Amino acid sequence: MRDMRAEIEWFVDAIALVRDAGTLAMVLGEMTGRLGFGHFALTHHANILDVPRPMIRIHNYPAGWVDFFDRRRLGFSDPVHRASHKTSAGFRWNRIPDLIQMTPGDHRLLELAQDHGLADGFTVPANIVGEATGSCSFASGPDHCLPSDALLWAQFAGTAAFEAARRIWLVDVAPPGPRPQLTxxxxxxxxxxxxxxxxxxxxxxxxxxxxxxxxxxxxxxxxxxxxxxxxxxxxxxxxxxxxxxxxxxx
Missing domain, CATH: 1.10.10.10 (Winged helix-like DNA-binding domain superfamily/Winged helix DNA-binding domain)
Structure with a gap:
């Protein structure tokens, strides 16, 4: 069995030094492979075409799927995202029907994701009070089984990665500055x-x-x-x- 504890220690040390989104994507991509997955997506749950300022979003998902996802504005309705609002623990995608009521459209969407090479996955929610919800997902392709022995470590990696992304976005990409005040x-x-x-x-x-x-x-x-x-x-x-x-x- 892989020494996943050492892998996680390497990852935590590596992202502590990260100062930009590109480097974080590279390190998270490396960790995704070490965990036994093929793809990752770390994102706030929002429709990127409608958001007028930077948001957290790094991934290596297939380009065709990302284009479809954005054009259909699925940031809020995606069943993976909706399920992540119902739990604070990481979950396999086959558990989504236990967390939310699935519609026929939800089932078709997951089937279409499989057609694009996202056969199965594990999602770590990031529900932070006062911020848009988000998540870090790890996915496997049709030719690879989900690495069930690494899911606990994927939970740690996903949480650490999202916190690193928040540090980069909130400080560097979208510095606080003066905020509008509402009455x-x-x-x-x-x-x-x-x-x-x-x-x-x-x-x-x-x-x-x-x-x-x-x-x-x-x-x-x-x-x-x-x-x-x-x-x-x-x-x-x-x-x-x-x-x-x-x-x-x-």
Missing amino acids: DRQRDCLIWAARGKTAWEIGRILGISEETAVRHLKQARERYGVDKQTSLLILALFDGIISFSDIFGH
Whole structure:
């Protein structure tokens, strides 16, 4: 049996020295191979084509699959991503039906992933309060069995890799700088909008007029310099102004 403890020690030491995304991708790719997998994907769960500022995303997934994934905007609906919101522990993809209710479209999506060379996998969730959720996935191709003896070590590697990515992105790629500030009313309106309420419903809930609710949301978008409410929501999640518990914890 491989000395995986030594491999993990090498990986932790290596990523401690990493200062850029390209080097992290190279080191994580090397560790992915040492674990016995063929592919990795470390990412925030967002639609990259809709996000107006840098997000965590490094991978060596097949280009055809990535193109399909991005064009279909599957960052939120992907069953692997949705399942990772239901647990803090790493999980094999064959356990996804135990974590979420699978739709026919979900099954077709996983079959299509197999067609692109992602036959099976193991995903390590990264659910950090105040940030967009994310994960680090390791996948095997159709000609290789999932290395079940390495899954515990993959959990360690995935967690360490995501923390390294956060350090790089939050400090170097997307330095904090001055953040937009929302008023309490703007924040309240955004939370209720994220819960699916219309401006009229928000007004009734908060005791304000529909026009005032619309104005608060418009001013919040202006403070962030975005036109779409989805972009405002993502940025507010990244900045910790609201959290997923604000949206789903009611």
